[in-house]
Amino acid sequence: MSAMPPPLLKMENVTVDFDGFKALTNVSIGLAPCALRILIGPNGAGKSTLCDTIIGRVRPTSGKIWFKEDLITSLPEQEIVRRGICRKFQTPGVLPALTVMENLLVSARKNRAWWHALTTRVPPAEMRRAEEILEIVGLTDRRDVPAASLAHGEKQWLEIGMVVATDADLLLLDEPTAGMGPQDTQRTAELIHSLIDRHAVLVIDHDMSFVEALNGYTTVLHQGQILKEGSVADIRADAQVEAVYLGRAKE
Ligand code: ADP
Numbered sequence: 001m002s003a004m005p006p007p008l009l010k011m012e013n014v015t016v017d018f019d020g021f022k023a024l025t026n027v028s029i030g031l032a033p034c035a036l037r038i039l040i041g042p043n044g045a046g047k048s049t050l051c052d053t054i055i056g057r058v059r060p061t062s063g064k065i066w067f068k069e070d071l072i073t074s075l076p077e078q079e080i081v082r083r084g085i086c087r088k089f090q091t092p093g094v095l096p097a098l099t100v101m102e103n104l105l106v107s108a109r110k111n112r113a114w115w116h117a118l119t120t121r122v123p124p125a126e127m128r129r130a131e132e133i134l135e136i137v138g139l140t141d142r143r144d145v146p147a148a149s150l151a152h153g154e155k156q157w158l159e160i161g162m163v164v165a166t167d168a169d170l171l172l173l174d175e176p177t178a179g180m181g182p183q184d185t186q187r188t189a190e191l192i193h194s195l196i197d198r199h200a201v202l203v204i205d206h207d208m209s210f211v212e213a214l215n216g217y218t219t220v221l222h223q224g225q226i227l228k229e230g231s232v233a234d235i236r237a238d239a240q241v242e243a244v245y246l247g248r249a250k251e
């Protein structure tokens, strides 16, 4: 029998305590290379904290995190990023004065200062990959416009493209559909599916229509604890999950 491949990411019994408030309690999650994982939960459930903890912005009070078999729990954020984890924040962070293509190139050439990234010649392979990413995120015809002139959804897609351009093995997408209409949300789900041939993706959201369109293995977080894990259909059918969501909706 062949051994199970080692997971790309492993979180074991992670607890985060903010001065007595437990934002996460004994959370364990494993993620294989090129896997898709959805993380949902009501506001304040601890989703963003979980992301912050993976990338080293927040330190667990207890528990361990491994990435590619190395313990990363106490590494500095920059070092964790260097090892291949990239995070997209809830709020768009594109450089508005630069064009769509320039934003991608700056992100791909993350080791260099942006002015250097733009004034040195871009190797053909790097340019081809950037064009490919433009295609994936559906912004090929917006290539040369300043990022400032993009519509809200397009900005979000550019940001996803920038995360992809870093070529990190694990992409953390925190609420990539924030502020989007149903059509853009659907399009974002398709876009994310086209990423998992090269990257593992952890997607955080609380919009059930988006989660259904993504249709992957889902972890439900509630008050800092894992409430349920399974397919979207399993999650949909779970009375406890429904109570948590309906409970929130009534407030
Ligand atoms: P979510 O992303 O699921 O909406 P968060 O992870 O942002 O939730 O927050 C989880 C809980 O932890 C919230 O109650 C929030 O107020 C609290 N929290 C988050 N960051 C901090 C912090 N730095 N200090 C104290 N409390 C925090």
Ligand code: MG
Pocket: 047, 048, 049
């Ligand atoms: Mg959040």
